Amino acid sequence: MKSVDLQIDARWIAPVVPASILEHHSIVIDKGRIIDLCPTARARLQYEATQHLTLNESILTPGFVNLHNHAAMTLMRGVGSDLPLQRWLEDAIWPMENAQVSYDMVALGARWSIAEMLTGGTTTFSDMYFYPDAVAEAALDLGVRCQLATPIIDFPTAWASDAADGISKTVALHDQYKHHSRVQIALGPHAPYTVSDDTFEKLKTLADQLGLRIQCHVQETQSEVDDAVKATGERPMQRLHRLGLLGPDFQAVHVVALSDEDIELLARTNSTAVTCPDSNLKLASGLARTRDLLAAGVNLCIGTDGAASNNDQDLLCEARNATLLAKGGSGDATAMTLQETLQIMTLNGARALGLDDDIGSLEIGKAADIVAINLSDPFLKPMTDPMAAVFYTARARVDQVWIDGKLKAEQGRPAGVDVAAMARDVQRLRKAMESA
Numbered sequence: 001m002k003s004v005d006l007q008i009d010a011r012w013i014a015p016v017v018p019a020s021i022l023e024h025h026s027i028v029i030d031k032g033r034i035i036d037l038c039p040t041a042r043a044r045l046q047y048e049a050t051q052h053l054t055l056n057e058s059i060l061t062p063g064f065v066n067l068h069n070h071a072a073m074t075l076m077r078g079v080g081s082d083l084p085l086q087r088w089l090e091d092a093i094w095p096m097e098n099a100q101v102s103y104d105m106v107a108l109g110a111r112w113s114i115a116e117m118l119t120g121g122t123t124t125f126s127d128m129y130f131y132p133d134a135v136a137e138a139a140l141d142l143g144v145r146c147q148l149a150t151p152i153i154d155f156p157t158a159w160a161s162d163a164a165d166g167i168s169k170t171v172a173l174h175d176q177y178k179h180h181s182r183v184q185i186a187l188g189p190h191a192p193y194t195v196s197d198d199t200f201e202k203l204k205t206l207a208d209q210l211g212l213r214i215q216c217h218v219q220e221t222q223s224e225v226d227d228a229v230k231a232t233g234e235r236p237m238q239r240l241h242r243l244g245l246l247g248p249d250f251q252a253v254h255v256v257a258l259s260d261e262d263i264e265l266l267a268r269t270n271s272t273a274v275t276c277p278d279s280n281l282k283l284a285s286g287l288a289r290t291r292d293l294l295a296a297g298v299n300l301c302i303g304t305d306g307a308a309s310n311n312d313q314d315l316l317c318e319a320r321n322a323t324l325l326a327k328g329g330s331g332d333a334t335a336m337t338l339q340e341t342l343q344i345m346t347l348n349g350a351r352a353l354g355l356d357d358d359i360g361s362l363e364i365g366k367a368a369d370i371v372a373i374n375l376s377d378p379f380l381k382p383m384t385d386p387m388a389a390v391f392y393t394a395r396a397r398v399d400q401v402w403i404d405g406k407l408k409a410e411q412g413r414p415a416g417v418d419v420a421a422m423a424r425d426v427q428r429l430r431k432a433m434e435s436a
C-alpha cells in the first residue's frame with residue numbers, strides 16, 4: 001500500500017479529459033498533485049490515505065476558471081439596477097468609482113468576491129480593476145489562482161493618472177509577481193472606445209517584451225460597433241487586428257455584437273473569447289453568438305463580470321445561462337453540449353491563461369484543483385444524467401472545493417474566512433460609500 005495525502009471516492013467524476021463521466025472512481029492526491037484516477041475498488045487496494053473521503057452522491061469536476069471579473073465591485077452590488085450599459089457606467093458606476101475607490105476598498109471587495117467565488121467552485125479567476133496589488137494580496141491570502149489584468153484607460157482614474165502611468169505601474173507589478181506561481185499580471189485595456197491606437201500599440205510592444213497576456217472588453221453592444229464604424233469606418237475588432245492585438249495571448253470579453261468576419265478573425269488568430277451572459281442580459285447588451293464561436297473553433301471561456309452587473313459571482317449559474325442561451329438564442333439544441341459547457345468553465349479558461357499543463361482537467365500529474373458538487377437533493381431523482389442535474393437545475397450544490405489538494409471551501413463556507421464579520425465590514429463600507 002502506498003501512503004498518500006488524500007483519496008476521494010466519488011459516485012461520478014467528470015475529468016473533462018477524456019470528455020466522459022466516470023462512475024465509482026477515485027482521485028488520489030499527494031503533495032497537492034493528482035497521482036492517480038482509477039476505479040475505487042482498485043484505489044482501495046493500492047493506497048493508504050491520510051484523509052479518505054467517500055462522496056456517494058457527488059460529482060467531481062476540475063476547479064472552475066472565471067475568466068472575467070471586477071472582484072471589488074461586490075461592494076457595488078445592486079448599484080444602478082435596471083439601467084442600460086452607457087447610463088449604468090456614466091451615471092452610476094463611474095461617479096461612485098471616481099469618488100470612492102481606494103486600496104482599502106479594493107482589498108475588502110476583492111476578498112469578499114474571492115470568498116463567494118470559492119464557495120461556488122471557482123479556483124482561478126481573472127480580474128480587471130484598480131489597485132490590482134490589493135487584489136493580489138487578497139488572492140494570495142485566500143489561496144486562489146488569478147490573472148490580474150491591470151486597467152489601462154486614456155483618462156485619469158483612482159489608480160493611474162493616465163495610460164502611461166498605468167503601464168509603468170503594470171511593469172512594477174509584473175516585476176513583483178513574475179516568479180509567483182498563483183498570480184500572473186496581464187494588461188487590461190478597458191475597451192476600444194476608451195483606449196487610443198497609440199496606447200494599444202504601446203501595450204502590444206510591452207506584452208511582447210514581457211510575455212504578458214491582454215484582456216479587453218470588445219464589442220459589448222451593437223451601438224459600440226455602430227459608433228466606431230460611423231466615426232472611423234472600422235469595426236473595433238478589425239482595428240484591434242490592424243494594431244496586432246489579436247492572437248493566442250488576447251482575451252476578448254463580451255463579444256456580443258459579432259459579424260461573421262469578426263468570428264473568423266478570432267478563430268484565425270487563435271484569440272480567446274469570453275462570454276458573460278448574466279451581465280449581457282442584465283444590461284440588455286444582447287446575446288453572444290456562442291454557438292458560432294464554438295463551431296469556428298474559438299477558445300470560448302466564461303466569466304461572471306463584476307457583481308454590479310450580475311449580481312453574483314457564481315460560475316455554475318453563469319454556465320447554466322450560457323448553455324440555455326446558446327440553445328435558445330440559436331434555435332439549435334446541440335449548440336452547446338454539457339461537456340462543452342464544462343470545458344468552457346475549466347480547460348478553456350486554463351488554456352487562455354497558459355495554465356492548461358497544470359489545471360483545467362482532472363488528469364494524473366495536474367494540480368489537485370477539484371470541485372465536489374453534491375447531487376443528493378431528492379428532487380434530482382430519478383437521476384440518470386448527473387451533468388443535466390448540475391447544469392439544468394438549481395438543486396445541485398457546490399460542496400467541497402480544493403486547490404492544490406487543500407480544502408478551500410465546504411458547504412458554502414470558505415476556509416479560514418469569518419464570513420459574518422466580513423459581511424458586517426462590507427455592509428458598513430457600502431453605507432460609507434453611499435453617504436460620502
Ligand SMILES: [Zn+2]
Nearest residue numbers: 070217305306
Ligand atoms: Zn467587465
